[in-house]
Amino acid sequence: MFNWINSKEFSFNSFLLMDRWLINQILSNHQDEFCTNMGIALANNPSVAWYFINRCPECKEVVDKLIDKSPKELSHQEIRKAEEYVIDYADWAIVYVYPEIMNKNCPYIKYWDSERLLSMTDFTDKIVLDVGSGTGRLAFTAATKAKMVYASEPVDRMREYMRDKIKNQNISNIVVTDGFVENIPYPDNSFDIVMSGHVVGDNYSKELSELERVTKPNGYIIDCMGEDDRKRTKPNEELLKAGFEYFYYASKTGGDVYRYINKVLK
Template sequence: MPLSLHWIDPEAYSFNSFLLLERFQIRLMLRWGGWGDDKDKWRACMGIALKANPAVAWYLARRCPECAPQVRELVRSAPVDADARQVRKAEKYVLLGVEDFTIYTTPEEMAEHCDFIRGWDKQRLFELADLTGKTVLDVGAGSGRLAFAAAEKAAWVYASEPVGTLREFMRDKAQRQGIRNVRVLDGFADALPFPDDTFDVVMSGHVVGDDYDREIAELTRVCRPGGWLLDCPGDSERDITRNGELLRRGWQEKYYVGSFGKDVFCYRKQVNKEPAAPAR
């Protein structure tokens, strides 16, 4: 089986869930062949599932045109005689192999099933920096774990999130709960849609790490001199190790034992830079 985070029961998800994926998600999952160790099996199962679900194959190829040749090849190489039981088995394997992307299609389920939300205490964020009256950015905000906690103290919170289903969930939650100081926008950690020196605090959790230098440079760009960068992961049911990449770049570490009895490491770094030159 694929590496499991235990966030989903694949039986509960239709393969049509992939009709909600973003272009970057399609590109990543097809490039990597899922997140588990057996990439060949994941791709073989994907081919079976796509051959049996031509509407999903059509969507993936058109939503992510650079992946269209790969989609066609997966379908072409799949066996033609898979029965309904084999197809469903393949669908579940594929869904579980990208279970983070799968559960993002049902963000209302995340608070119950994702350990990093379910076990987390918002006081852990408040211990990292004073958010009172501040303008805060949450990068890769997900379903809003950090953003809605920060909104209790901050003047304004901007939640940057590249997945549409998650953005819609946050907007709906803010409206439903009458939270008026949260704004939700599209954006990636390495290409944030904000001017230089905009925020007092720039925070994230489970986001920075694909390209540390590029991403941290972008977080620093939008943070004001003297402001704070925060890395605040949630509690995990799995063992987590220290982030040596952040430590080597001068981030301060804060350690605690989480609600599941596992080590949790948070990080912060104060921004030391010259203010951006005024626009001409």
């Protein structure tokens, strides 16, 4: 949990706005306390349970088990307490279906300075891919210089948000697509610059290999985090091992932020 929202202000029906990817991510949590509270919440919100099973069929067994283990005859207060626990624990997922709240409350977007990206390399007339684009923090910044930016994002509410912004602002050089960092839907050697932020880290070898695959020879891979208050004593060792150069600055919120760039030699 990141304390990005007040769980008391959100209905459990917020989960009805989630897509298959988000549901999978949430239900992959096997911590006992989370499972107990999620079971209570699903058992007492049959419409959400039905939606989870039909939107994400591979999760049916998990949903059924959570409900089966849920205690019965709970009070309204006990049910709401379980709902708030789940909402609070999954606040990162809740903000994904409320993009405006994400922009307002997430520090790495709220305090974003576009020069943190533009100062890393020359984006002028480049073909750029933003992987895990979110609300488009990096994509819209790069589009002020680049020839074309492709914003790849697995969450449908984020894609809708970016497409609405593109339409409302008459932006002609951003294309929004679906996609995951582990399986980027583009051919080899497609982009001058491939960038991401808060995306790489679950499987460095696979993720970096895929980023490199779609980058042109002599192109760049950039990992550009936003602002946060996290204290870091050193740069990411996995990225350093992979040949990335890093840049450090102290964030506006008191954290230590490292940005990374690597020239792709093929």
